[in-house]
Amino acid sequence: MRDKQTLMKIDLHSHTHYSDGSLSPEELVLRAHNHQLDVLAITDHDSTAGLEEAQACQAGQKRSLQLIPGVEISTRWHGFDIHVLGLNIDPAHPVLTQRLAEQSERRDERAQKIGEKLAKMGFESVYEDAVRLAGVGQVTRAHFARALINAGIVSDFDAAFRRYLGKGKRAHVTPQWPEIPEAIDWIHAAGGDAVLAHPARYDLSAKWLRRLIVYFKDCGGDGLEVLHPGLSPDRRRQMASYAREYDLKASAGSDFHHPSRWTELGKNLSFAEDLVPIWQNWSIN
Structure with a gap:
């Protein structure tokens, strides 16, 4: 293997x-x-x-x-x-x-609560923009960060989490994960x-x-x-x-999300030969 x-x-x-x-x-x-x-x-x-x-x-x-x-x-x-x-x-x-399916419901509830907190700060349109950005997918904090950037409220992702979405910040909602x-x-x-x-x-x-x-x-x-x-x-x-x-x-894994110069599919992912690979018992063709 x-x-x-x-x-x-x-x-x-x-x-x-x-x-x-x-x-x-x-x-x-x-x-x-x-x-x-x-x-x-x-x-x-x-x-x-x-x-x-x-x-x-x-x-x-x-x-x-x-x-x-x-x-x-x-x-x-x-x-x-x-x-x-x-x-x-x-x-x-x-x-x-x-x-x-239960996790998805938790994500939806959390997104709505984040949207409500942002609306109370005067950012009423951010939730709708985050939903639009999510498209067919689930609304995540990354979508809220992008929506905040699009609205000109913050300049980048770090600022979005540092000021609003990060743990302990005004729009943070503690997730109910298992x-x-x-x-x-x-x-x-x-x-x-x-x-x-x-x-x-x-x-x-x-x-x-x-x-x-x-x-x-x-x-x-x-x-x-x-x-x-x-x-x-x-x-x-x-x-x-x-x-x-x-x-x-x-x-x-690359943890690939978007095309960028920082991460790419399959880049620099070879590890030491003495480690046992997770796919050891899989049917790798």
Whole structure:
């Protein structure tokens, strides 16, 4: 399996416009082909809505590309938003579909409350603009940030979160996400592997990050995303060492949302050969 990994270009974390990505499933698949990917996981936030469209698009392509059905589930842990990737899932499994439907309702309720808070500040049109920007997908804080930028209220995403949308700010609404063990159970029920997404991105000290990883492992988690954008060489080595120390399989993904010079599908995602890949027991063609 490691021989395949060295020969194949694999990206196990990407988003479409069904969550907070800007590309349609078809556009994402075509971009994956343009960048010569062999394996791509589509992992929208709390949604599997784009998977069927992606498969339909790939069915019409001459070049091979294996699509791995996935999802990125939002959870809460000690007040932090922690994301768990479900990879190689059965997206039609009734447990998963029911729980994701409940997650969607929570997202809608949260978006409405954020919109109400912004309206009380005098920004009445921001919610409608965020809904418009979300299109077929779920309204996320990223859509609110874009709407705030479009309205000239803030200059960039950082300002939107720093002034209004971030934790403790005037338009922040604490999400009602499930606990980590619940998300892992949903993923396992659907036959998938549970991976702790972008562990180095959480605002955690080294001590607390270790606590999170240990807890994730104890709850039945399968893998750790050891490579994702923005990691320094030292942080890459640190994430790999955590995977070894806690006997977690390794995953890697671009966390692609939009075409940009900072992130790209399949870019710099090869990890050390002594790590056990999350796809070890999958049927990789």
